Amino acid sequence: MLGALCHAPSSPRAEERGGAASVVADPPLPSAFQIWDTAGQERFRSVTHAYYRDAHALLLLYDVTNKASFDNIQAWLTEIHEYAQQDVVLMLLGNKVDSAQDRVVKREDGEKLAKEYGVPFMETSAKSGLNVELAFTAIAKELKHRSMKLPNEPKFKLHDYVKKEVRGSGCCRS
Ligand SMILES: Nc1nc2c(ncn2[C@@H]2O[C@H](COP(=O)(O)OP(=O)(O)OP(=O)(O)O)[C@@H](O)[C@H]2O)c(=O)[nH]1
Numbered sequence: 247m248l249g250a251l252c253h254a255p256s257s258p259r260a261e262e263r264g265g266a267a268s269v270v271a272d273p274p275l276p277s278a279f280q281i282w283d284t285a286g287q288e289r290f291r292s293v294t295h296a297y298y299r300d301a302h303a304l305l306l307l308y309d310v311t312n313k314a315s316f317d318n319i320q321a322w323l324t325e326i327h328e329y330a331q332q333d334v335v336l337m338l339l340g341n342k343v344d345s346a347q348d349r350v351v352k353r354e355d356g357e358k359l360a361k362e363y364g365v366p367f368m369e370t371s372a373k374s375g376l377n378v379e380l381a382f383t384a385i386a387k388e389l390k391h392r393s394m395k396l397p398n399e400p401k402f403k404l405h406d407y408v409k410k411e412v413r414g415s416g417c418c419r420s
Pocket residue numbers: 247248283284285286287341342343344345370371372373374
């Protein structure tokens with residue numbers, strides 16, 4: 247699954263492209279975000295990039311109980327490199343950590359992959375809510391800081407923020 251975030255301007259300029267509507271940020275200060283959930287399945291791959299090519303941020307999710315979803319991440323990253331905006335904010339999320347007994351992808355594997363590609367990483371659970379708000383808050387803060395570019399404010403560091411705020415699943419990390 248791939249989540250795409252776009253700044254949503256107050257009067258959106260939506261463009262129909264190949265059947266997909268994308269919203270482009272016009273004003274420098276976003277007041278809201280549009281969140282798109284795109285299909286993660288291989289058979290939709292050829293149309294998915296139409297949904298995320300104008301996105302300002304992409305949340306790349308795999309399922310910690312499904313090794314194939316983790317193995318797909320590299321292909322997604324290659325795709326994103328080709329089709330997404332050059333300065334798109336990326337975040338890798340290992341979801342379903344509430345299903346500890348079914349876990350097949352270790353946290354360390356996610357961390358390693360994220361490090362390889364230089365993207366922030368955290369494990370999440372849509373079921374328990376673990377780190378879900380944090381993931382969106384971190385992306386929102388990054389996009390806000392980028393669009394405001396206040397010269398006297400210290401630069402927001404997404405990686406550092408995520409490292410400081412991230413919570414573990416309860417079993418292994420506080
Ligand atoms: N236990 C658990 N189940 C989850 C979690 N997130 C999603 N699910 C379940 O996993 C299944 C698939 O969820 P979807 O949200 O459809 O997955 P998806 O990745 O969007 O699927 P695609 O449309 O193929 O991209 C559903 O049955 C969800 O209820 C989670 O954090 N924990």
